[in-house]
Amino acid sequence: MEVINSLSEIDRLSYMTGVSLGSFDGIHQGHLTLINALVENCRKKNLKSVIYTFSNHPRGVLNIEDPPKIIINKKQKINLFKQLGIDFLFMVDFDDFQRNISAKDFVEKILLEKLNMYSMTVGEDCRFGKKAEGDIILLEQFSKLYSFNLTVVPPVKLEDKIISSTAIRHFLSQGLIEQANRFLGRNYSIIGKVIKGKQFGSKKGFPTANIAIDFNMSLPKSGIYVSKTKVHNKIHNSITNVGFNPTFNQKNYNIETYIFEFNENIYGEEVEVHFLHRIRGEIKFNTIDDLYAQIDKDVTYSKEYFKTFEL
Incomplete structure (x- = not known):
């Protein structure tokens, strides 16, 4: 072409x-x-x-x-x-x-x-x-x-x-990712470079890749999503957080993905995150330990999701 x-x-x-x-x-x-x-x-x-x-x-x-x-x-x-x-x-x-x-x-x-x-x-x-x-x-x-x-x-x-771009933007804004994917005919995804984050997750055993955000893009509603992340042309199962991390009182919109069983250094690399299913909205937890206890449950949920839908 x-x-x-x-x-x-x-x-x-x-x-x-x-x-x-x-x-x-x-x-x-x-x-x-x-x-x-x-x-x-x-x-x-x-x-x-x-x-x-x-x-x-x-x-x-x-x-x-x-x-x-x-x-x-x-x-x-x-x-x-x-x-x-x-x-x-x-x-x-x-x-x-x-x-x-x-x-x-x-x-x-x-x-x-x-x-x-x-x-x-x-x-x-x-x-x-x-x-x-x-x-x-x-x-x-x-x-x-x-x-x-x-x-x-x-x-x-x-x-x-009628399938339209306007309808898809609406679905994304409401976190209705399955509907957006059906209208697209494929999984909605974002592409961005991995940048340095606060690295809170690494200390708790959940190292995340923080994705540089293009705010000209239609971005999904804040929440936790089952996802797949493409790194170096290889697809990995993952879980992705979209939003403001209210437990840490962050003011900026963030996208960070935890790639299962992955430990490569990919700072500066371009990755593509595919969104499959919204698990829940963002929650402000009383303690950081409560947050990571919930993340552990979200990871377990995601792994069961992959087992169910990849048979």
């Missing part, structure tokens, strides 16, 4: 292409249905598949006072598109040019002239161009005017709800 970060990097793709566009935040099951349809359409028509998306969330530019938190970061998004078999990924900045280009110019100057588009696959809620003036009705008109094929994919529902 070739990743292109600016339209100035190309004059015109030399291949005829099939294109889909959107923010694709989370690349959830609705997105997967759309992307799979794109790839299949391109296979049938012998086209190269193209995703046109953004390195930043458009609503973060359009609504700077209340920008949405993103569900996956740029690295995760690139890896997922690669796994899905996309040939070209345009991941450009949503800037003033993208914000102000008319829907007609977007189709003519970008999709047709730059991307050499022959076919287009989009969701029913597709919007593009200045003030989001471009929609399915306009695309149907353009497809006839410029002679490109148009496939419109209906929304995907689960549990009688």
